[in-house]
Amino acid sequence: MTPSDNDIRAVRAHAQLLGAPATDVVSVTRSVTAIQAQSSPAARLAIRARSRGLTAPDVDVSRAVSRTWLMRKTLHLVPTADLRWLNRLFGPRNAQAGQGRRRQLDLTDELCERALERLQDLLPGKALTRREILDGLAADGVVLDAKSQAPAHLLAYAANRGLLCRGQDDGAEPTYVLLDEWTTGDHTPDEPLAELAHRYLSAYGIATVEDFAAWSGLPLGLCRKGFDALDLVPAGGGFALSETGLSASPCPPCLLGAFDTYLLGYRDRDLLLDPAEAKRVNAGGGMIAPTVLVDGRIAGTWNAKRTAKQTKVVVEPFATLSRAAISGLESEVDDYGRFLGETAVLVI
DSSP states (O other): OOOOHHHHHHHHHHHTTSSSOBSSHHHHHHHTSOEEOSSHHHHHHHHHTTBSSOOHHHHHHOSSEEEEEOGGGOEEEEEGGGHHHHHHHHHHHHHHHTHHHHHHTTOOHHHHHHHHHHHHHHOTTOOEEHHHHHHHHHHTTOOOOTTSSHHHHHHHHHHHTTSEEEOOOBTTBOEEEEHHHHOOOOOOOSSHHHHHHHHHHHHHSSBOHHHHHHHHOOOHHHHHHHHHTSOEEEETTEEEETTSOSOOOOOOOEEEOTTOHHHHTOSOOTTTSOGGGHHHHOOBTTBOOOEEEETTEEEEEEEEEEOSSOEEEEEEESSOOOHHHHHHHHHHHHHHHHHHTSOEEEEO
């Protein structure tokens, strides 16, 4: 069977749980492998779109999922049970790739090692904010400019070395904890690269090796090895796992948050997003706007405007929306408000 473009979009949306939501945070996160999480509000919305009945606090308090720097050297939310093996796969490569930038920030190898030693004294039994960590380092003679990018790069380096990960937020402030204290167990797949490739295709349905490389940030040669280790079938110009159904029902209209995995999972997004509208979604600087999904295609962008009485979800469609699409988005806005504990209304 050769899937049509509509089939491919439906299969991808189904793999992303956009038509068959889960009921707990870890199930969502594991199903999509990893959720980009440099923005905590956006990560929460990625889970909302793929779940039923959860609230934002449910995401925030769950220790079954955790954040650290993985794919593309970027902060991701993953099942806590997968932190160690994913860190072993990405950490050394990320640490090496960041060496040049660390030197530009005067984070010499000697300074980084001193900082890591001090962090092992500061963090046991604690979850510290960045400010608290900087104060503790300064007391030991490791002084970093809090207004520069040096603290962020040092913490990412410490995470890549397997020392720490993000803990639960302290209000609006992220905290950092020792990885050894945060995780339990040490399961590692027999073939981590093949496991990652399998999870990627499970989450993204039909994709190419180039898509896998763009999503993971791993070299193309390694990505080919990952695909070669799997039982795949050709589909839609790419590949799918042999157990993947190559057709699915269209997903209902969805409100996707910024940096949503539905777009970030593919190098070539033309099937999902009209190239003529691409700059309205990705204006540059690595920003991916919140988007409206209709029949598996990006049909517009949206933003939230809050007042004391209500939140207006303002949708800017690329073309006129059907009555059915509007009705679906009204339901989405209701659920968005429920998830955040706000009164929300749709504005088009």
